[in-house]
Amino acid sequence: MVATDSDAGENGRVTYSLDHGDDGGFFHVDELTGAVTTTRRLPGRAADYRLVITARDHGQPARFTVLDLRLSVDDSAAVGRPAGLAIAGR
Numbered sequence: 001m002v003a004t005d006s007d008a009g010e011n012g013r014v015t016y017s018l019d020h021g022d023d024g025g026f027f028h029v030d031e032l033t034g035a036v037t038t039t040r041r042l043p044g045r046a047a048d049y050r051l052v053i054t055a056r057d058h059g060q061p062a063r064f065t066v067l068d069l070r071l072s073v074d075d076s077a078a079v080g081r082p083a084g085l086a087i088a089g090r
Contacts, residue, residue, distance in 0.1 A: 011058060014056065014057050017056070018052075022051060026038055026040060046073060046074055049070070051068075051071070
């Protein structure tokens with residue numbers, strides 16, 4: 001995820017947070033880059049995940065935007081086909 005802010009200096013600095021949806025502790029959002037990574041191996045089955053990520057600037061007043069990120073993990077590699085990952089964000 002990448003967010004930009006046209007303000008200069010500290011007011012234009014953007015930080016990211018994972019605010020909801022990581023009940024299993026599988027995901028991490030880098031506060032500075034917005035990169036979404038896994039913290040450990042995902043369970044060996046097909047699963048859907050919904051993460052709510054916020055990008056916030058450091059202006060006064062602070063402004064923010066929220067991304068509803070939906071991940072679908074396909075476990076078909078377990079039966080000899082390539083595994084897949086589908087990502088959709090709003």
